[in-house]
Amino acid sequence: MKYAYFPGCSIHASAKEYAMAAKAVNKYLDVELVEIPDWNCCGAIDAVYAYNPLLSVSLAARNLALAQNMKMDIVTLCSACFFTLSRANNLMRENADMKSRVDRAINDAGLKYEGGIKVRHYMDILANDVGFEKIRQQVKMPLKGLKVAPYYGCLIVRPTGIQRFDDPEHPTSMDNVIKALGAEAVNYPDKTSCCGASLVITDEEVMMEMTKHPLLTAKEAQADCIVTPCPMCHFNLEAKQKDIESHFDIELGLPVLYITQLIGLAFGLPPKELGLHRNIVSPNKIFEKLKGQMTQKAS
Amino acid sequence: MKTHSSHNITAQMTDPSFIEEIKKIPGGEKILDCIQCGICAGSCHARFAMDYSPMQILKMAHLGLKQEVLSSSTIWICASCYTCASRCPRGLNIPAIMSGFKNMAMKNNVQAPIALKPKFHKTFTEIIGKYGRMHEPELQMRLLKKTSPGELLHNASLGLRMLRKGKLKLQPSKLDSSTHFSEIYKKASSEEAK
Numbered sequence A: 001m002k003y004a005y006f007p008g009c010s011i012h013a014s015a016k017e018y019a020m021a022a023k024a025v026n027k028y029l030d031v032e033l034v035e036i037p038d039w040n041c042c043g044a045i046d047a048v049y050a051y052n053p054l055l056s057v058s059l060a061a062r063n064l065a066l067a068q069n070m071k072m073d074i075v076t077l078c079s080a081c082f083f084t085l086s087r088a089n090n091l092m093r094e095n096a097d098m099k100s101r102v103d104r105a106i107n108d109a110g111l112k113y114e115g116g117i118k119v120r121h122y123m124d125i126l127a128n129d130v131g132f133e134k135i136r137q138q139v140k141m142p143l144k145g146l147k148v149a150p151y152y153g154c155l156i157v158r159p160t161g162i163q164r165f166d167d168p169e170h171p172t173s174m175d176n177v178i179k180a181l182g183a184e185a186v187n188y189p190d191k192t193s194c195c196g197a198s199l200v201i202t203d204e205e206v207m208m209e210m211t212k213h214p215l216l217t218a219k220e221a222q223a224d225c226i227v228t229p230c231p232m233c234h235f236n237l238e239a240k241q242k243d244i245e246s247h248f249d250i251e252l253g254l255p256v257l258y259i260t261q262l263i264g265l266a267f268g269l270p271p272k273e274l275g276l277h278r279n280i281v282s283p284n285k286i287f288e289k290l291k292g293q294m295t296q297k298a299s
Numbered sequence B: 001m002k003t004h005s006s007h008n009i010t011a012q013m014t015d016p017s018f019i020e021e022i023k024k025i026p027g028g029e030k031i032l033d034c035i036q037c038g039i040c041a042g043s044c045h046a047r048f049a050m051d052y053s054p055m056q057i058l059k060m061a062h063l064g065l066k067q068e069v070l071s072s073s074t075i076w077i078c079a080s081c082y083t084c085a086s087r088c089p090r091g092l093n094i095p096a097i098m099s100g101f102k103n104m105a106m107k108n109n110v111q112a113p114i115a116l117k118p119k120f121h122k123t124f125t126e127i128i129g130k131y132g133r134m135h136e137p138e139l140q141m142r143l144l145k146k147t148s149p150g151e152l153l154h155n156a157s158l159g160l161r162m163l164r165k166g167k168l169k170l171q172p173s174k175l176d177s178s179t180h181f182s183e184i185y186k187k188a189s190s191e192e193a194k
Helices: A016-029 A053-070 A079-094 A096-107 A122-130 A132-137 A173-180 A204-220 A231-239 A241-248 A259-266 A284-298 B018-023 B039-043 B054-063 B066-070 B083-087 B094-107 B116-131 B136-143 B149-164 B181-193
Strands: A002-006 A032-035 A074-076 A119-121 A147-150 A225-228 A256-258
Touching: A002 A053, A016 A032, A016 A122, A016 A256, A016 A259, A053 A074, A053 A079, A053 A096, A053 B094, A053 B181, A074 A079, A074 A122, A079 A096, A079 A119, A079 A231, A096 B181, A119 A122, A122 A132, A122 A173, A122 A259, A132 A173, A147 A173, A173 A259, A204 A225, A204 A231, A204 A241, A225 A231, A225 A259, A231 A241, A231 A256, A231 B149, A241 B149, A256 A259, B018 B054, B018 B066, B018 B094, B039 B054, B039 B083, B054 B066, B054 B094, B066 B094, B083 B094, B094 B116, B116 B136, B116 B181, B136 B149
Parallel strands: A002 A032, A002 A074, A074 A119, A147 A225, A225 A256
Antiparallel strands: none
């Protein structure tokens, strides 16, 4: 299964390990991601869109046109890019004025977008093209006893006009992947709450208040770790966790993994190949728990 | 938290053309379909930090209270999480309307209650124009308030954490110019300004 792969800016910087782990597990799932050559910023959720909506949609349209040249649907690992490219795709289909203005902007540069390219999230590929059964078959080290809290966040499930593959209120795709890996999917009330996204830059305290909730409720539900399919959520839950702990005077120490990293662990891949050394909140607790599991198995 | 009763609204405060402006926002076409049911206010994850709830903002928009809407903190605090939009029984795309309000506020130079906000949008967009992709360290540097050593230290500590883990890309990515990124950027920027 081959797709036009849109990495997005975070994947090339703070979220490299998400893509490293995706690359490592894709081999076992017959998924091939072919990077869109010379892709640009997806158009950003709101940072560019609120400043200049035409520019945001035109940036997305350039990526869509480049994927169209490859004759493949777009797949992205990032929930924000997934939403932004989907929004542009819909606006060009439903808003004739926007379509003609975007056409003017990209046609002069020698690009043309006919429409018809689907924008899909990697989780959709796992759930529907690969399937949970195929994931289960590749498991070499079942994550038995590991309690995992799936954090879906917002943009993968909720906005109208996205390629919908899960329920916006009670999504289950990541729960099913977690179960396929032999781990326990923890039930907690904040799996579709909002981390605050880019508020981290302009309104840090608001973002910390928002991100505190899933971290606390996952911990209260005795999760050993959280998994996420989004670099923005990961940044706020993971890289900012220490700041949240000191701001609210709470103790968390909750590892946050990308869903691809968790899959890789269950496939028996070396943590280094999955970029787990790049996690800021130490994932050692997970290793210890799994080590115990493995010794039990051996004895 | 503020409230608006019709008692303290005068005709001078209202702008009857506001509703037509909102209908031109992509996603704002259905603004008048709002029935004030309150599901957006009840669902909003960021309500605690807003002066008006999204439901109040929609009512104020109906009334034509342009200045109040565009100077509210609500429009800037909305994180585009889409909880309200996915639950709205009338199918309003509330986050898209909030983005449209931000756009109007920036175009009309309305003072934002969170001073950094308009600068964030402008700087982010300029960096994309420069490289074609985001370059996080430059965004952070350009948005730093130069007056606060505390903030400098705070950011430096996160920066170090990121740097140690190889999560900070110090060199910006550059696009291959053959696919004419900057032409599209310039064209879309000048079209929008018209």
